[in-house]
Structure formats: C-alpha cells, structure tokens
Amino acid sequence: MAVSPQTEVTPVRFGVVVFPGSNCDADSYDAVRSFAGVDARYLWHKDTELEGLDCIILPGGFSYGDYLRCGAIARFSPIMKGVRRFADDGGLVIGICNGFQILLEAGMLPGAMHQNEGLKFVCKQVNLRVENNETPFTADYERGQVIGVPIAHHEGNYFIDETGLAELEANGQVVVRYCDEEGETTPASNPNGSLGNIAGVCNREGNVFGLMPHPERVCDEIVGGTDGRAVFESIISAVAGKAAAS
C-alpha cells in the first residue's frame, strides 16, 4: 500500500462511536486501521469531548435494541451534541446502517426510514452506483462506478417527501443508489423499497454522509471483496488534502 509522506507525518484520526447495542463498531475500527497513516479510537456514547478527530464513524448495529424506532433513542446520547458541533465545524461524519438511521433521527440528514418492503431483515451483497464522487467519502470512486457492497438491515427503506427529494437530487445529495450489475437502478435491484433506489445521502455541505450498505465489510479480499476501501481512502485523502492546504 502506498503511503504518502504527509499521512505518515500526521495520521488521520478516526473516532468510532460505541452506543449500547452498536455491533459493527469493531468492524469499522478494524477496517480503518487496515489503512496506513490512520489513528483510530473508540468513543463512548457518553463522551462529550471530541477533540483531535478528523472523522467520526457512527457504526452499524442495534443501538438501544432498535427499540421504538431505529436510532430514535441513540440520537439523544450525550455524544450526539458533540457530533453535531463537530459536523457544524466541518468535521467529517459517516453513519453506516444504524449510524445512518441515527443521523436521520437526529435530523443531521434529511429523510426517514421505513421497514423494508419485504418486512424482513435482509443480509446480502448488493450493487451500488456512485452518483456523486465529489464528496469527501466517494472521491476515490468514478462517477457512475458500480460497486459490490453488502447490506444487513430490517429498516432501510428510505423515505423523504417530494420537496425534500427534489432538493436532494438538485444538490447532488444522493450519493449512492441500489442498482443491478450494469448500473441500472431497476425495481428488482432495490432490496428494500427505498425511494428512488436511494442507498446513501449526504447533507448539503457534503461533510455528513449516511448509507445503509456496509463498506467496512468489504475492505479485505479474504472476506469477499475490497469495493468498500475507497470510502475510507477518500476520507483519508480528503483529510490529508485539507491538512496540506492549510
């Protein structure tokens, strides 16, 4: 793996939030640590000091058991105030699966989740089309690139009202969509009924990103693929780039 000189000097610092019930915290932690020039630490949901971080990951899992609604209780965790402030200051925040649901409930990303159309939990590999590669989370992908990333959720059926959808589309906030192998966003390639096959969105500023699929699960060939690596590579380059520019 090529390591650029800057990243060796100042490591890119990731924080992985642990809510009670998070269960992809270790997977995310392991995934980012497989990159050179990275520091990673866990953040307890009661932490309020978030100093010295470049990117915060809200990992997958079942925070608070996903009781009531996914993410509904976690968003009140003490750490979320800090995460919001961090994002307001331009820090990078990525919510994966349950992390995405928490960002929605917290209002840090627009929209809401319904149960999957099939009413069942679905765990399988799906194809995603990268719609916007100008975010700090996707810059290392080609626009329109089709990547294989797994999903594992019960409530990933993304919903937003018409006006909201129009805004998302107009601002390029739809970052990834479910598609078939050819990149077509067909109903058959939509695993959960999401509006417009939406799999992940970012905020207007582009520094908060949420997606249902799990890029951290495809960062190693031995477990089925590496198509998720570019998400973390993008983050690392974005942070390193920013550091170099300042």
Place this chain on the structure above:
Amino acid sequence: MKAKVYITPKAGILDPQGLTIERSLPALGFEGVSNVRVGKYIELELPDGEAAGAAVDEMCHKLLANPIIEDFEFELVPG
C-alpha cells in the same frame, strides 16, 4: 366502518421496548415516568354489517395479535 385495534403486551410478559424507553426518558428530562408498555395500534376499514365485530375479533386472534403474548381490544366506529 372502521375498526381501531389496540394490542398490548400481556401483563407479566417482558416488554423490552417499554423498558428501554422508560430508562431513556430521564436523560431527556422526563422524570418519574413508569410502566411504559409498547403495543400496536391498527386501523382498518371493513364493510358495515352485523358480523363486523366478530370478523375483527377473529382477525385479531388469527393475524393481528399474537394471543400467546399479547392482549387486544378493539372498537368499531362508523365511517
């Protein structure tokens, strides 16, 4: 007519959802809330008629509620 169905966890049966909500409320500034129980509320429309009550009752038994761990009640309202 319209049926409104209320489904609640049977008394004595653990309700993890209710418990978790109850425990999280103080952190949101709501003190003193207890006995939170989470159930389902289902609305449906069905043809008017004598048999409507019996039909809803049967639906609850067979499909809407799980009588092993849940109780249900319903009311019929015109409309």
Place this chain on the structure above:
Amino acid sequence: MKAKVYITPKAGILDPQGLTIERSLPALGFEGVSNVRVGKYIELELPDGEAAGAAVDEMCHKLLANPIIEDFEFELVPG
C-alpha cells in the same frame, strides 16, 4: 395518571406492514378489508399535574413519534 399514545403512519405515506396485512387477509377468509394502517400504541404512567399534558406532548414530539412519517394523538386518563 396514565397516558395512552396512538402513533399512526402519516396519511398518504407508505405503510409496508399495513399493506402486507391487507394483502394477506383475503387468504384467511376476510374479504373487503381496506386501508389497514399499522401504528403504535404506547401506555405510560406519569405524575399527576397540570403539566402532564404538555410533558406527554413533548415526549411524543421528541421521542415517541417521528414527525416525518408519523402522526400522534394521546389521551390522559386518571389512574
């Protein structure tokens, strides 16, 4: 006192659970049922007082319902 909270999917918004129930009813012998909507029914106890109504309203807004996809109503009953 006791609060009974009814949470329903917002009108016009997809309700996958309701839809599935509606589709499966005919096979169980229930014809003509429509507009099945599945929501939540939450019971809780809280201290008596003037402010109870406002507190429940706030709980619903903040936590119990998601205003983007859900409506809520509640009633307070003594006990």
Place this chain on the structure above:
Amino acid sequence: MSATGQKPAYELLGLKEKEYRGICDAMGREPNYTELAVFSLMWSEHCGYKHSRPLLKNLPTEGERILQGPGENAGIIDIGDGLAIAMKIESHNHPSAIEPFQGAATGIGGIVRDIFAMGARPIANLDPLHFGSLEKPRQKYLLEGVVEGIAAYGNCMGIPTIAGEIHFEDAYEGNCLINVMCVGLVEQDKILRAKAEGPGNLVLLFGSTTGRDGIGGASILASAEFDETAQEKRPTVQVGDPFTEKKLLEACLEMRDKGLLVALQDLGAAGLSSSSSEMASKGGVGIDMDISRVPLREQGMEPFEIMISESQERMLAVVTPELKDEALAVCEKWDLDAVIIGKVTDTKRLRVFLGEEMVADMPVDALVDDAPTYIVEAVRPAHEVDEPLAEDHYRLPSDLNETLTTLLRSPNICDKRWVYEQYDHMVQTNNALWPGGEAAVLRIKGRRSGVALTTDGNGRRCYLDPRRGARAAVAEAARNLSCTGAKPLAVTNCLNFGNPEKGEIYHQFKEAVEGMAEACEAFETPVTGGNVSFYNESFGQAIYPNPVVGMMGLVEDVSLIGTTAFQDEGDTVLLLGNARAAIDGSEYQLRIDGEVAGRIPDVDLEMEKKLQLLVREAILEGLVKSAHDVSDGGLACCLAESAIAGGRGAVIELGTDQRPDLLLFGEAPGLIVVTVAKNDLEHFAQLALDLPVSVIGRVEGDRLVIRAGGADQVNLPVEQAAQAWGAALEALVHG
C-alpha cells in the same frame, strides 16, 4: 406441605413418589414448598439427565486439544497460538413449538450466554432446524417465526448466523426441532469457569429483572410430552431482550478483561436455583443468598417463584469483596441492574433467605448430583430391519432429468438463501466462506488460520438404523469440514429423541449414542458437550431420533480453502470413495416413492478417514478446484450443486454396475466429488496412492450431462437446474 386438590405437591411438580422420598432422605426431613420446587427442577429430566447420564458416559470426551469437556457451560478446544474455541449446542424445541419467534429467539439468547459465560466472545451461531411438511400452513408459520426469531436475536447481538441446516419431514409436524449452536473465541488465559470458590466471596446477580415469565418453562416443557395441557403452559413463554443481552455480553467481557471475576455462570433453565447450586457444586462450597434483594419485575412474587423463574438475560458471578465495587461499576456503565445477593460459604449447602428469614436450606450435592438415573429396557422397533431393500424394489422412473429436477426442488436439498439472508451472516467480518457451501469458514483476524463449522443431523436415517445413522452424521460433519480443508477437531451434540421411558425410544437413544461414540473415537473428535432433548412427541407420536452433530475444524491457511463450485472448463471430475449408494433412507426414496424404509448402508470409518485426509492434503497443496460431498439427493444432486455454484456444466460418464437411478440418486456415506486441473491429475494420483479414486468426467459447457449405460440419463442446462434449486424454498413458503 401444601397439596392442591387430590394430588400431592411433588406430583404436580412432576416428581415421582420415589423421587420425593429420595429428596426427603437427602434433606433429612420433608422439604418445604420452596425447597421442593427447587428440587423438582434440579431433578427434572432437563436439568438432571435422568435417562441419559449413564449412556452419555460412553462418549469420548478427552483429547490433547480439549481444554474443557462436558460439564461446564461450553466445551473449549485449543486452536493454537494461545487461542481457543468455545462451543455448545442446545435445543429450544418445545418453547418454539408454542411461540416460534420468542422460542427461537430465547434459544439463541440462552446458548450465547453459555459461550460468554466461558469468557469467550461469540463469533458465530448455527441453527439446525427440523419442521413438518411446508404444505401445512402451521409449518410455514413455524418456519417463518423461528427464522425471524433467530434473526432478531442473533442480528441484534452482532453474532453472525453462518450455517445450519433445515429439513422438512412429517415426523416433525407436531414437534419441530429448533437447535441452536454458538461458537466463541477466547484467549486461553482468559477462560472463565462457573466454579464458585473462596468462602467469603460475594455472589453478584446482574442483567435483567426477574419476573414470573418462564416459571418452570424450559425445564418443565422439555421434561414431558406435548399434549392438550401444552396450551395451559403457555403463560410460561419468555420474551427475549437481545439488547440487554448485548450489554450483558459486553459487561461480562469487560469484567473478564479487568480480572474482576472469580466465576461466571448464566441463568438458564431453573434460573437462580440451578445457577447457584451448580456453581457451588463445582467449587465444593455452599452459597447463602438473600432473594429479597433480587430486582423484581412483578409484585408479590413468592420465594419459590424467584428461585425458579427463567427470566432471560441474567448472569451470576462470584467476585471478591475487594473487587465488588469495580464489578458493580462495570454493570452500571452498561446500564444493567446488579446486586450482591449473597456469599460463598463452606457449608456445601444452598441456603436461601428472605431478608433475615431462611426460606430454604438444601444440600448442594444432592441437588446437583443425586437426581436418580433410570435405565430402561431397550426394545428394537419393528421398522428396524437387517436387510436393505432389493435394488429393484421400486420402479425405475422413466425420466431421470425430471427426477433430478424434483430432487433439486426438494426443500431438503434446495437453496436455503431465503433463510440465511434473514440472518446477518457477515457481521464481525470473518467469513472466509459464505453460507451456502459445505461448511462455514471463519478467519481469525491477525492469523493465517481459521475455523470451520458445520452441523449435521439425519433423523430419517437414524430412524432406520440409529447406530449407523449416528455414525453417518458424525462422518458427514467431518466430511463437510474436510471438503473445506479443515481438520475436524471436536464435536458438540444435541440429542433429540422421543419419550425415553418407552423401550423403543430408549433403544434409539442408546444405539445412537453408541454409534456417535464409535465415530467420534475414529475421527478423534471428542464430544465437548451438548444437550439432550427428550419427550419430542406429540400425541404419542415421536419424532425421528435425531442426534445432531455440531463439529469444529481447524483451517491451517484460510487463503487455501475448498469450495463446492466448479471452476474451469476442462477440469477433471473425480469421485473419491467406493461406497455403494442405496435407496434406503434416501431423499430419492422419500420424494419419489413416499417411503422411509429399508436399512441404510454403514459408513466405513477407516476408509472415510483416509479419504478425508486425502482431500485435506490435496487442498493444502492447492490441487483441488472444488470439493463437495455426496449427501442428500446422491451423486447427481452433488454434481448439480457444484455446477450451479460455479455456473458451469459437466459431462459425466458413470459405470454400469447399478441401476442408473441408484447410481445417480442413491445415498451412502463416504463419497466425495472433487475437481482437479488436468495438469495436477498426476500429482493428485500420487497423493491418493491406492485409495479408490475414479475419473468420472470433466467440467464442460453449460449443461449437466450424466451418462450411464451408454445413454444420457441426465441432460439439463445448468441455468434450469439453478432455477429449480434456487426458487424452491421461497415458492414453498409463499405458495
């Protein structure tokens, strides 16, 4: 002593008069009601192993890699590098039959607690399931509920459910089998045990609150047949709370890492009664508990109710007085109720207090060890015969293409994707082999090695010959592991049988246990623990005797594992083994002729071992392009599955010493199909020495063609086979 109606209290609690007298002897007086309730559960079949203990002694349990055999919450196996695997399997048959979702969910909860009670982090769940025919609506309901329950609990816990099996046969219609296995990883110096030690140490109860749910649940349900009164037992259904269990898991592992625990034990069947007495028994100590401190969920609970409640998600630990506060702090961090409820004594008695008042005082050894055991006179049932069916017993079907399609659509053979896609089978990111193959393989992060896991049960064959069937189940599990390249190391087993008080059932149990013992000896895979589930009957009709084998193997190098998929055009297809396939007990017999009859072939354990070693060595040398054992549906289904998995056809030419349908669909343990690149054929032959290996064809095109006797017996586009195999289960469930 209170007696309701005419019957004495002990009888209402399921004890026989003789057993009651035994309790009085052990106590030196008549027990009060609390004591009697505790005894009745500790001496139930479920906790006391009354009908199985003498026979289970036959199982081999020791080996150089076995760090912990039966007797603890789970077995532990040394996998080198200072690491170990904890594993255990359990049944939740009866609770799941009553409430499939919660029954299966709490089954997962229970087995997972067993694993982290050993200090291990759970890394995988497996779920061997058996239902009645999917043509019955109730069976669909059970299947859907059970799968959703396993999914809900396992997914929430973040433990991947990575393998299992699923069978549908009429024999399970009134009594489904829901077995669940959990596997954990632990550093050897962090293993915990349930041995209470050090009088003066404190007993800590933590996790959920205690309610009336599940009073007498698992143990009562699992200790009697199902009948009309099952309805009345319903209030005992327990509801699982995976979120609390996840916190419990993390809290336990945090306490382990901080060295805060003297001993740890989960509360399972018989709740506080069994957990406290078993911990005391292991340490040769006593325990005093004040149950007025137990956090209750319901008001007005009687002492006996608190003692036997089976509320889920609770653990009991022994901590030193010095470290108690630190332990409590960890519980508080994870938002778990936690109280010191008692202390370790040197009395060897379990004494229960309600505040100051002593409400029970029982000798620990009598509770734990002195449940009476029963030996029943075995009777061989009439359907067990000595001779197999004649090879021409059934008519030869006219179109074997169609027969193959029918078999591929059988719910016992078809794709199980509909099930495993409901499970998060990828969380923890260790899957070196995804579900759908021969066995699951997990890498171990930071090492080259990995573990392979599988479960195998074959009730139908055990019904025809329980000894041979059990031997075959062990052999198949080992074969599945070997086909991935893993060396089988150890077994955990779940013995599902009918009412052992009946001679015929006892016979099945005895034969199966002995058969399993023979095979485990041969493969050097000791039994590290397991579970016995009796009384799997409904209205007097027993299930097929079904000893389910859970087996673990070690993969030396996870980058070199075998898969079932055909790889490249031109690869040579080899059949290893010379077992003669038979129709007796086969899926073919069941689907086409609607019968289960005859006598199944026995496994040649010595030959089997050699063949498996060959496959493993060849995989390690990189010679094997695919490996798949011949099991349900015979050679033709085996070939079809490899073709479907690889999206490639094959042309196969078989000998003619048997009727073509038997060659294609007959079953016998001891056959493996491997493919090898042409260039490696010679190298493979050198490894094989004089073992029976025959070239039967090559990977070619996009059709599966099987010739025998000069004619195409099967000629089917792989695409069409894939369609039949892939769509069957969902169609059956939703059809």
